[in-house]
Amino acid sequence: MNEIARRLLDWFLRNGRNYPWRNTQDPYKILIAEIMLQRTKADQVEPVYREFVEKFPSPHELNKASIKDIEKFFTRLGLRWRAGLVKALARELVKRFNGKVPENRDELLSLPSVGDYMADAVLSFAYERSVAVVDSNICRILERVFDLKPRGEARRDPKFRKIADKIIPAGKAKPFNWAMIDLAALICTPRNPKCHLCPLCDICRYHERKRQVRQETPSM
Numbered sequence: 001m002n003e004i005a006r007r008l009l010d011w012f013l014r015n016g017r018n019y020p021w022r023n024t025q026d027p028y029k030i031l032i033a034e035i036m037l038q039r040t041k042a043d044q045v046e047p048v049y050r051e052f053v054e055k056f057p058s059p060h061e062l063n064k065a066s067i068k069d070i071e072k073f074f075t076r077l078g079l080r081w082r083a084g085l086v087k088a089l090a091r092e093l094v095k096r097f098n099g100k101v102p103e104n105r106d107e108l109l110s111l112p113s114v115g116d117y118m119a120d121a122v123l124s125f126a127y128e129r130s131v132a133v134v135d136s137n138i139c140r141i142l143e144r145v146f147d148l149k150p151r152g153e154a155r156r157d158p159k160f161r162k163i164a165d166k167i168i169p170a171g172k173a174k175p176f177n178w179a180m181i182d183l184a185a186l187i188c189t190p191r192n193p194k195c196h197l198c199p200l201c202d203i204c205r206y207h208e209r210k211r212q213v214r215q216e217t218p219s220m
Contacts, residue, residue, distance in 0.1 A: 004145070004200060005169035005176055011199040012179035015186065019046060020053075022178065027101035027126035028093075029053050034118045035086060040077050042185070048076050059099040062090035085113040103127050117155070121177075130173045132164035137184035144188065144206035 019042055021033035032053060036045045052073045056062040062070075070083040089112045093099055101122060102108055108119040116134075123129040132138075139154035142163055150157045169176055187194045195207045 002167055002169065003203070004167050005172070007199040008179040008183065009169070009172060009175055012175055012182060016175075016178060016182050017042065017185075020050060022125075025126055025128075027103075027122050028059055030126045031089075031101055031114070031118070031122055032086075034121045035082065035089075035113055036074075036077055036079070038079075040079065045077065048073055056090075059090045059093040059101075062086070063094045063099075065090075082113065088112040089114070101126070124173050124177050128174055130168055130170065132161070132168050132173070133177045133181070134161055134164050138164065138180050140190065141180060141184055141188045141200075144193075145200055145204045147205035 019033075021030055024030065033045070033049055036049055036052075055069075056065055065087070067083055067087055070086055071080050074080050074083045074086070092111055093101065097107075102111075103123070105119050105123060108114050108122060109116070114122075120131045120133045123131050124133055134155055136153075136155050139150065139157075139160050142148060142160050143150065143154060146163060148154075148159065148163075150160065154160050183198070183200075187198045195201050195204070195210065198204065198207070201207045
């Protein structure tokens with residue numbers, strides 16, 4: 001196992017967050033969680049998610065629901081416009097896959113509202129495939145640790161995907177991906193990152209530059 005993976009997994013064991021979608025391997029429930037988590041804080045999503053999967057425990061129940069019933073949940077997250085997509089998703093799952101979430105990446109990507117990140121999240125968290133989940137938050141960690149300069153949007157830059165896939169530890173992609181997500185949320189934040197608490201600080205080029213700047217800045 002590479003050093004980055006070892007450190008992150010050790011850190012995650014002590015500091016990882018616990019959410020209901022991390023305690024299931026039901027791909028439908030994981031997919032719903034990922035839809036709700038887009039641009040929304042996990043703590044805000046948790047109570048809405050619990051109520052949603054209790055009311056609509058499978059694609060079949062969700063497919064029978066009205067748009068209005070679905071909107072009641074997504075409005076609470078400021079994502080009311082997603083209700084139609086979720087309804088369309090349920091319809092496609094029932095019609096094309098008999099209510100099962102596919103294990104094939106191309107088939108996942110063919111579903112309404114499912115993009116690269118969401119497809120990889122389902123493959124990793126539900127089907128335990130050895131794939132990296134890469135979004136703007138994960139890219140922020142990679143950009144800082146490896147001093148990368150993205151071309152355009154980082155999550156669409158192939159070099160970020162290449163590095164993320166390279167450091168995924170064999171057989172432990174799921175906890176590693178969770179560790180990256182939690183590190184980005186708790187430590188390697190967009191502003192004022194808590195570098196002194198980061199398990200990667202001594203090998204992070206961003207932290208090293210910050211340290212050098214502090215040393216070179218004369219005291220008043």
